[in-house]
Amino acid sequence: MINLFSFYRIYKYLLLYIAALLYTGEVRSQDIPVDGQKFIFFPHPMTKNWTTSVGITATTMPHDITEEFQYRIPAGDFHVTKKMGNHFILDGRVNFQIFQNLITVGPHWVSKVSDRLSFSVGNDIGYWFGAVHSEGFKTKGKGWQNYPTVSLGYRFNRQALLTFKADAIMNLSIDTRAGETKLTSDVGLLSGSSYALILEQPFSGKTSMSIGFRAIYTNFFWQTWALFENFDRNYLYPQIIIGLIL
C-alpha cells in the first residue's frame, strides 16, 4: 500500500511548503514583527524571559544498524529557552524515551542581521543515559556529548519563521555495561554533524507550532547505544521534529 504519510513524503511536503512560502513571500498579509511571535528554534534575541515547547522527535534508524526492524520510536521532546541578556540565551532540551534519554544544555549568542535575518552561535553539552533489562539484555549506558551549533533564521511576511540549524556531534565519553561487565564502544571524538530546517508559525490561540526536519549524519546516534554497532561509517538518521510552543 502506498503510504502517503511516509517519512520522506512528510519531509518533502515540508520542504515544498517552505518553498511555496518563499515564492508567495510578498503576499499582502499583516507583517507581524518577530517580537510579537513565539519561537524556540528561531535565532533571535528573546523579549520574554522564558519560552517552553513540548513535542516529539521521530528518528528513522538505518537498515545497516537495526536490520529488518527499521523502527522509529518517537521520543518526547521538552525544550526551553531562558533569556540571559540582550544577546544571550540558555537553551535546554530533554529528549526522553524513558529507557533512554538525552539532556542538552548550552549558551547561545543571538543577533539580528536585518529586519528579517538573524543568526546564533552556541554550544550545547549533552548527557545521554539508558538501561535495557529485557530478553537477553542486562545493559546500561551513559555518555557525554558536545554539540557546537550555528543557526540562521529568516522571517517571512506570513508570520513564518524559518531556521536552518547545523550542529557538529562530538562524543566526549561513552560508558556501557552488560551485567557487571564494562564494555567498550569504539566511537571517536568527532562523530558527525546534523542539519535541520525548522518552520515556526502561530498555531492555535496563543500557541505556536514548530515543525522541522533534521538530517543527522553520524557514526554514533545516542538512541542506538544498546545495539553496540561497530561501524565506522556515517549513516543518515532522518529526524522529524514537531513541537508546540506554549
Add this chain to the structure above:
Amino acid sequence: MIKYGTIALLLLLLISCKKEYTAPLPDITWPLFDSSGTVPLTSMTRQKIEGVYAITEGSDAFGESAVMKCSYTANGSDTTYHFSLFCQKEVIYIICEGKRLDSTILLKGYWRNMVNTETGKIRLTITNSNGASQLLYSTIADSVSGVTVTGVYGSGDNPPDKNIELSYLRKLRTTRTLQIVAHRGGGRTSDLLPASENTVEVIKLASRFGATGVEIDARMTKDGVLILYHDETLNNRLIQKNGLVGPIENYTYDQLYNLVRLKNGEHIPTLRQALNTVLYNTPLHYVWLDVKFSGSLQMLRDMQKEYLLLANAMGRSLEITIGIPDDEVLQNFQALPDFTNVPSVCELTPQNVATVNARIWAPRFTLGLQIAEVQNMHAQGRQVYVWTVDVPDNIRKYMNEGEFDGMLSNYPSAVAYFYYAKQ
C-alpha cells in the same frame, strides 16, 4: 537574493540522499605471481608459515602484530589454499594466495578493514635470505625462526606502493580450543563482504575470515523447502530491488529462485546447498542452524541427521546443532521425537537448556560474562557460546575474562587474532 539562496538550499536538501557504502574487491593480478615459473606451496610449507608475526613496518595501517593462518576451499579434487593475516588494528584482515618461485615464496591478495570500507591490494614475499628455505625445504618440525615477510600494499585499486614487513614471532596458540563462529555464514550483507550473508559463497569465505564454524538462518518456503534467509520479509536490505515484498514464506522456492537475487547477485540458497558446501568445500566443523520459522522442525532434524551421518561416514569432524532462539521454537523442538538426544544450541535460560539437554548454551553477550552460570554449564558437560561480540576490546575481554567455549561474531577475523595471538 536571500530568497533564492534559501530556495537553492531547500532544493539541495530535497535531492539529498543516503550514502551507499561499498567495498569492492581490488584487482589482485600480479604478473610475477601468475608467471609460468610459479608452483603451489606444499602442505609442510603451509603449515610452517602459520604463526604470530610482528609488523615491523606498516604498523600504522595494520597494527603491531598479525596472525597468519592457512585455510582451504575444496572443489572436487581441486583445492585452493589461502593465507589469512588477522591484524591487531581495528578489524583488518589480509587474504592471500601463495606460490613458490624458485626459492622465494610469493603471496598476493587484498586487505580489508571491516569497520569501514577501506581495502586494497597487497603483495608479499619471503626470499631465501629471509627464511624461505626453512619454510620450503626443512622437514624438521618447529624449526621456524628468523622468517621475515616483506612487501607492498596499496589503497583501493591503486598500485601497491607502501611498504609492509612482518617478522615471525612464535607458533599459534594451541593450548585451548575456541569455536570461532561466523555470523550469517561469514558476515552480514552490511559488512560489505564479497558475498551476501547466508549464501553458499560467504560460507566458502568463512574459514578465510578465521571461522571454525558458521551460524546460518533457516527459513521455510511456501512449498516446504528449507532455505537460508535472515529477515522475515523480502526487503531492500538483503535483496536487489525487484518489486517483491512480504513474508518470504509466502513464496515458493521456484519463485524465489527465478525472481529474487541477493545484494551481491546470488540466489537464495537451500539449506541443503549450504550444508553441502560446509561438508564438501570447507574445513568448517560446526554449524549453528538458527531456526527462523514456526512449525514442525522435523524436516530440519532429518537434514541435520543426514549430514551428521554423511560427515561421520567421511571421517569428517562436523557438529550441527539446531538453534533454539525463543519459546515457540523451544515448543516445536520438544515436539521432536527423542528431542533430548537431538544436538541443539539453546539461547534461552539454563533451565531450558537442561530441559532439552542442549549441548550448547548460547547467552547473548549483553548479559555479561556470567562466570558462575558458565561454570555450572561446564559442570553439566555442556559448552557455552556467547553471541554476537563485535567490538574488538569486548572480544578480547570476553575471551580473556570469560570462560566461553565459542564466540559468535560478525568479525571472526578479530576473534581469531585475539585467540591465536595469545601466549
